[in-house]
Amino acid sequence: MFTDANNQNHDQTPQSSATPISSRLSNLDLAIHNAQDALLKLQHENGYWVFELEADCTIPAEYIMMMHYIGEIDPGLQAKIANYLRARQSADGSYPLFTGGSGDISGSVKVYYALKMAGDAVDAPHMQRLKNYILSQGGAAKANVFTRIALAMFQQLPWRGVPYIPAEIMLLPKWFPFHLDKVSYWSRTVMVPLFILCTLKATAKNPHKIDILELFVTHPDLEQHYFPKRTLLNKFFLGLDNLGRATNAIVPKRMRSLAINKAKDWFVARLNGEDGLGGIFPAMVNAYEALLLLGYPHDHPQVVTARKAIDKLLVINEHDAYCQPCLSPVWDTALAALAIQEVDKHSNAPALTRAYDWLKSKQLRDQPGDWQVARPNLAGGGWAFQFENPYYPDVDDTAVVAFAMADSQLPDLDESIHLATRWIVGMQSTNGGFGAFDVDNTNYYLNEIPFADHGALLDPPTVDVSARCAMLMAKVTKDHAEYLPALERTIDYIRNDQEADGSWFGRWGTNYIYGTWSTLIGIEQTNLPKSDPMYTKAVHWLKSIQREDGGWGEDNFSYHDTACAGHYRFSTAFQTAWALLGLMAAGEASSKEVKAGIDFLLRGQQNDGVWNDKCFTAPGFPKVFYLKYHGYDKFFPLWALARYRNELKKQ
Numbered sequence: 001m002f003t004d005a006n007n008q009n010h011d012q013t014p015q016s017s018a019t020p021i022s023s024r025l026s027n028l029d030l031a032i033h034n035a036q037d038a039l040l041k042l043q044h045e046n047g048y049w050v051f052e053l054e055a056d057c058t059i060p061a062e063y064i065m066m067m068h069y070i071g072e073i074d075p076g077l078q079a080k081i082a083n084y085l086r087a088r089q090s091a092d093g094s095y096p097l098f099t100g101g102s103g104d105i106s107g108s109v110k111v112y113y114a115l116k117m118a119g120d121a122v123d124a125p126h127m128q129r130l131k132n133y134i135l136s137q138g139g140a141a142k143a144n145v146f147t148r149i150a151l152a153m154f155q156q157l158p159w160r161g162v163p164y165i166p167a168e169i170m171l172l173p174k175w176f177p178f179h180l181d182k183v184s185y186w187s188r189t190v191m192v193p194l195f196i197l198c199t200l201k202a203t204a205k206n207p208h209k210i211d212i213l214e215l216f217v218t219h220p221d222l223e224q225h226y227f228p229k230r231t232l233l234n235k236f237f238l239g240l241d242n243l244g245r246a247t248n249a250i251v252p253k254r255m256r257s258l259a260i261n262k263a264k265d266w267f268v269a270r271l272n273g274e275d276g277l278g279g280i281f282p283a284m285v286n287a288y289e290a291l292l293l294l295g296y297p298h299d300h301p302q303v304v305t306a307r308k309a310i311d312k313l314l315v316i317n318e319h320d321a322y323c324q325p326c327l328s329p330v331w332d333t334a335l336a337a338l339a340i341q342e343v344d345k346h347s348n349a350p351a352l353t354r355a356y357d358w359l360k361s362k363q364l365r366d367q368p369g370d371w372q373v374a375r376p377n378l379a380g381g382g383w384a385f386q387f388e389n390p391y392y393p394d395v396d397d398t399a400v401v402a403f404a405m406a407d408s409q410l411p412d413l414d415e416s417i418h419l420a421t422r423w424i425v426g427m428q429s430t431n432g433g434f435g436a437f438d439v440d441n442t443n444y445y446l447n448e449i450p451f452a453d454h455g456a457l458l459d460p461p462t463v464d465v466s467a468r469c470a471m472l473m474a475k476v477t478k479d480h481a482e483y484l485p486a487l488e489r490t491i492d493y494i495r496n497d498q499e500a501d502g503s504w505f506g507r508w509g510t511n512y513i514y515g516t517w518s519t520l521i522g523i524e525q526t527n528l529p530k531s532d533p534m535y536t537k538a539v540h541w542l543k544s545i546q547r548e549d550g551g552w553g554e555d556n557f558s559y560h561d562t563a564c565a566g567h568y569r570f571s572t573a574f575q576t577a578w579a580l581l582g583l584m585a586a587g588e589a590s591s592k593e594v595k596a597g598i599d600f601l602l603r604g605q606q607n608d609g610v611w612n613d614k615c616f617t618a619p620g621f622p623k624v625f626y627l628k629y630h631g632y633d634k635f636f637p638l639w640a641l642a643r644y645r646n647e648l649k650k651q
Helices: 021-041 058-070 075-086 105-117 125-136 145-153 167-171 185-199 232-250 253-269 281-293 301-311 329-343 349-362 395-408 414-426 444-448 463-477 481-496 512-523 533-544 573-585 592-604 632-649
Strands: 053-055 314-316 321-323 618-621 625-629
Touching: 021 329, 021 592, 021 632, 058 075, 058 105, 058 145, 058 281, 058 321, 075 105, 075 314, 075 321, 105 125, 105 145, 145 185, 167 185, 167 253, 185 253, 185 281, 253 281, 281 301, 329 349, 329 395, 329 632, 349 395, 395 414, 395 463, 414 463, 414 481, 463 481, 463 512, 481 512, 512 533, 512 573, 533 573, 573 592, 573 632, 592 632
Parallel strands: none
Antiparallel strands: 053 625, 314 321, 618 625
16 A cells, blocks of 8 residues: 555544444444535535536636637636636646646647736746746647647647648548548537638737747747657658648639538537537637638627637636536536435435436437437437537436436336437447447547547547446346347456456546446446456455555556556545445445545545545546546545445444
């Protein structure tokens, strides 16, 4: 076990394992009551829960840049976002992708530009440190594709410094190596309006004419190498990139107009009202700016609505503000419901009923969706992640919502449960696993195209999503044997993807602790015996990484270096809860490790009933983009404490 570098409430002595069960239950009951009371108070009157979803400083910086792009600047809001950005600078001057992470040049360049736009003097100490960090990394020309595109739009580097992504991509046939249907939902929604911005070479208004030439080692007009050559396949795509540039001038005007209109029609059909294109900030901003570039007036209803969708993501406090990457009400509601029904299904029935009534109203049944390209004859039944996002139901959310409904034992939910389960079974990939939004989205060669330097173009099957699908299928297969073949294929996929040390990789949560928890609570619903090697190996791994304070913690560095798997500088409440739930699912409720983990949670609970984890909790895209779900330290510890209490009562 690793030494605890930040033991919460280390002066409190854990209860002895010999403490009578009645006394332990009394302490647990009080902690559970306080945590549940805090969570119930956060339920919206319409039945849902939604917590803040925070990313790194890139998105708040991009919000400031958006204001300067269109030439409409809110000085008060800009000042608050600037306060937020300054407060999150690392000691070396950089801006990391997650709390405690290494500096990221791309995000750092955008923050510098945003702060300079906000009026920060270039000779201010924090700006000097930030500039020095950027120059030490090779300057702004070394930033990623998205940052370079933004700089080209602000005329800070030439357009030859970004990949060639013309609108004519919209006209490519499906057999062509690159096609929209071959990439993930988030890539499609971000790229299509971006095709228009890049084809028409969008130019920011930049009313104060702010430049950042000081961030380039060589003047941007003289820079020669923007695209690092990595592999033979990457060089091939770079050759196509160069060919496209060379022939750009001879593209027929009619073809270009057709392509731009097709791109416009594609994203306008998916604008998604005040919840925005794809429900995600980068796509929303690209769509908003593309509409303006195409000549839509600022007061056009679609432009007004597109801007409202962006502004709904703002979190504005007294002294600072930031912009969320998206909203997570369906995910938050399902997990909060699972926590309180673990406490007591009967007494919490009113709150659960309101939650499930709201969720039923959000189930997607007959709406068109991009997933139908791969499964045109599959009936709907999924849920999106956001309030509204009908084109993009989320397999992961759908599995959690339907399982929570099935577990609740409440009436009038069977139709929703089985619509969801049938949809999920239909979304199974060839290898038995499940992606988050698409089927067999595994054209890995596409990660070599110049645009994809972030390596997150695809949505392949992952164990964490697949395990929750198994959890649902196993729950309902007891009465519906038609789901059994799909369940068996999923179990085989999960078994084959277990790491040698017994853990599983976590694609959508940090990281191996998350993947292992997701899998264990999933296979718990199956008929697999607890002596199965999947259980025993996972239990051994979880116990081996428990920290001396009794908790668990894992850093996002584990996405960059597997030697960091299961390790962090300190324990966190939400990751401790994951480990505990996983161990209890494996039949380890009576173990000393579980007892120590519960004691850690009890010591760390605040007077308001919740916990306070300040670290980031999940990747949006491993190595590229990370998130902090503000609800994770509110419902996961409650869920773990309630499960433990229920296990004690069985003894």
